[in-house]
Amino acid sequence: MKILVCISKTPDTTSRIAFTDNNSRFDTDKVQFIINPYDEWYALVRAVELKEATGAEVTLIHVGPADGDAILRKALAIGGDRAVRVDADPADAYFVASQIAAFVRSDPHDLILTGKETIDYNGSQVGGMLAGLLDYPFVSLASRLDVAGNLVTLERDISGGKEILEVPLPVVVSCAKGMAEQRIPNMRGIMAARTKPLTVMTAHPADPLTRMVAFELPQTKQGVKLISPDQPEELVRLLHVEAKVI
Amino acid sequence: MSVLVFVEPADGVLRKPAFEAMSYGSRLAAAQNMQAYAVCLDESVPEDSLKQLGAYGAVKVLHDRSACFRPFDAQVFARAVRAAAEAVQARIIVLSLTYNGRALGPLLSAHMQAGLVTGAIDFPETNGEVFRIRKNVFGGKAIATVEVATAVKIIALMPNAVAPVRGEGVAEVETFTSGLQESDRRMRLTGVNKVSGKVALSDAEIVVSAGRGMKGPENWGMIEELAEVLGAATACSRPVADVHWRPHEEHVGQTGLAIRPNLYIAVGISGAIQHLAGVNGSKVIVVINKDPEAPFFKAADYGIVGDAFEVVPALTRALRRFKAGEMTFN
Ligand SMILES: Cc1cc2nc3c(=O)[nH]c(=O)nc-3n(C[C@H](O)[C@H](O)[C@H](O)COP(=O)(O)OP(=O)(O)OC[C@H]3O[C@@H](n4cnc5c(N)ncnc54)[C@H](O)[C@@H]3O)c2cc1C
Numbered sequence: 001m002k003i004l005v006c007i008s009k010t011p012d013t014t015s016r017i018a019f020t021d022n023n024s025r026f027d028t029d030k031v032q033f034i035i036n037p038y039d040e041w042y043a044l045v046r047a048v049e050l051k052e053a054t055g056a057e058v059t060l061i062h063v064g065p066a067d068g069d070a071i072l073r074k075a076l077a078i079g080g081d082r083a084v085r086v087d088a089d090p091a092d093a094y095f096v097a098s099q100i101a102a103f104v105r106s107d108p109h110d111l112i113l114t115g116k117e118t119i120d121y122n123g124s125q126v127g128g129m130l131a132g133l134l135d136y137p138f139v140s141l142a143s144r145l146d147v148a149g150n151l152v153t154l155e156r157d158i159s160g161g162k163e164i165l166e167v168p169l170p171v172v173v174s175c176a177k178g179m180a181e182q183r184i185p186n187m188r189g190i191m192a193a194r195t196k197p198l199t200v201m202t203a204h205p206a207d208p209l210t211r212m213v214a215f216e217l218p219q220t221k222q223g224v225k226l227i228s229p230d231q232p233e234e235l236v237r238l239l240h241v242e243a244k245v246i
Numbered sequence: 247m248s249v250l251v252f253v254e255p256a257d258g259v260l261r262k263p264a265f266e267a268m269s270y271g272s273r274l275a276a277a278q279n280m281q282a283y284a285v286c287l288d289e290s291v292p293e294d295s296l297k298q299l300g301a302y303g304a305v306k307v308l309h310d311r312s313a314c315f316r317p318f319d320a321q322v323f324a325r326a327v328r329a330a331a332e333a334v335q336a337r338i339i340v341l342s343l344t345y346n347g348r349a350l351g352p353l354l355s356a357h358m359q360a361g362l363v364t365g366a367i368d369f370p371e372t373n374g375e376v377f378r379i380r381k382n383v384f385g386g387k388a389i390a391t392v393e394v395a396t397a398v399k400i401i402a403l404m405p406n407a408v409a410p411v412r413g414e415g416v417a418e419v420e421t422f423t424s425g426l427q428e429s430d431r432r433m434r435l436t437g438v439n440k441v442s443g444k445v446a447l448s449d450a451e452i453v454v455s456a457g458r459g460m461k462g463p464e465n466w467g468m469i470e471e472l473a474e475v476l477g478a479a480t481a482c483s484r485p486v487a488d489v490h491w492r493p494h495e496e497h498v499g500q501t502g503l504a505i506r507p508n509l510y511i512a513v514g515i516s517g518a519i520q521h522l523a524g525v526n527g528s529k530v531i532v533v534i535n536k537d538p539e540a541p542f543f544k545a546a547d548y549g550i551v552g553d554a555f556e557v558v559p560a561l562t563r564a565l566r567r568f569k570a571g572e573m574t575f576n
Pocket of ligand 1: 013037456457458459460482483484485486497498499500501502513514515516517518519520521524534535536537540552553554555
């Protein structure tokens with residue numbers, strides 16, 4: 001089985017969120033980049049577990065400029081076998097999905113994993129678009145994934161619970177919490193990652209469908225109104241009369 | 247030309263996410279001199295409930311009663327919605343960002359080469375050909391304006407962002423045949439685990455959430471009681487889900503579910519930046535924490551500095567009296 005894990009690069013969760021160029025671009029000054037947590041903790045670790053259990057081969061793919069190589073090396077240290085970087089500005093989710101689809105057409109993979117969304121632009125789009133472009137089945141928000149032969153068993157989040165599904169390969173799956181536990185790469189993994197293949201490919205022609213043109217910060221709160229712990233009735237009154245939420 | 251709204255029932259009943267999407271879609275349609283249609287792919291919804299969508303602005307509801315739509319297979323749904331969109335010449339497709347909506351939107355976008363905005367929080371700003379719409383980014387730490395340049399546009403609306411407006415009117419319900427069949431579905435459902443009787447977190451109006459300050463899973467009874475008097479859903483911080491005090495699906499924040507209820511009550515949660523990211527779109531935030539320096543107070547509207555083990559039961563008692571009409575305010 002060949003597994004493809006889509007890796008995206010996001011600012012660290014503690015990054016200061018600010019914008020430049022007249023609020024049209026995210027300010028990357030002093031920002032540390034990490035592997036998008038959903039891609040790393042769930043998609044990648046589950047792929048590596050499947051590799052350990054079944055001998056699957058794990059390919060990583062990232063669409064972005066050269067500074068993404070560090071992210072790919074870390075993902076290789078966690079357990080990917082080889083990495084591919086499509087050297088292009090990831091203009092929007094459709095553009096990214098088009099690049100990955102072009103790669104899969106030239107180098108077929110059976111199981112394609114993405115994170116449920118990226119923690120920066122919160123699009124939740126690449127996996128579904130990829131499935132649409134390849135005409136593979138798509139299972140979103142999976143919290144469990146097992147493979148037996150050609151059949152994948154998945155648990156996915158639905159409103160108020162979970163659903164258990166069986167889908168034949170090939171399939172695209174977006175991975176959510178529960179699927180695996182975060183792994184810290186060890187020294188052996190880090191050393192091995194240095195010599196694992198990382199191929200750079202040129203972009204496949206594709207046009208983005210959307211564009212982020214401006215950013216703003218949300219309005220800040222007026223300041224907290226403190227209520228004494230022995231006056232819960234006062235909180236009830238404020239919620240009813242002032243905030244009108246109960 | 248029209249606006250097409252995908253309405254998704256829960257257990258055969260149309261609920262708030264469907265009404266929000268419908269009323270959003272019909273307001274959009276009115277602003278652009280277009281008609282608003284709905285498409286429903288669930289045979290179990292009675293015709294009378296679909297007619298009610300007229301009160302939210304639908305002129306006509308296309309109803310495909312094929313059994314192939316159960317269980318949910320996003321590819322099958324995307325192809326059916328596409329067929330409906332082509333039948334009514336939709337320029338804009340609206341859906342709610344539910345669990346299924348998250349899967350449907352991107353597939354539809356790829357099938358139709360139509361730009362998609364996931365988690366829109368507002369009506370679009372239009373000017374000639376320019377179509378721009380706002381959505382949360384960085385888990386709610388910022389808002390982005392997204393421009394969609396394609397002829398057909400898809401909007402996946404964030405639940406609780408735009409209140410549904412109910413008016414008068416009855417929609418016409420028309421049987422629609424998308425042409426999709428059982429043999430198109432590639433997945434098989436082998437089980438469903440539903441927690442019945444609980445309010446679904448993603449579209450709850452009130453959420454009671456608790457963190458490590460609760461000390462252990464055995465203390466969650468008071469959180470559930472508070473949630474019950476309020477008709478609220480329960481949520482938790484990430485470490486609480488990580489150590490399995492609470493189920494994963496309750497985890498809210500930047501790496502959990504992002505929610506925007508009308509009222510979010512946080513008990514024993516410090517208010518780390520990653521937690522705030524998923525909840526700071528809530529209209530009103532109440533924080534109960536024994537540490538006056540807890541960062542959450544900076545993001546709160548109301549706060550009580552005190553021990554949760556005393557404050558929560560007392561608040562629950564006060565709310566019971568309020569709900570029983572035993573409290574009057576002047
Ligand atoms: C990459 C990354 C992603 C993350 N994503 C998320 C996320 O999505 N969601 C999330 O929640 N966290 C997330 N975190 C973790 C986050 O940084 C915090 O560690 C976490 O939110 C803290 O949880 P907590 O508030 O329950 O616990 P703590 O920080 O331990 O806070 C417990 C609070 O309870 C109070 N308390 C204790 N006893 C009582 C009492 N008797 N009565 C009242 N108050 C009491 C304390 O004063 C304290 O403020 C993430 C972290 C990282 C690094």
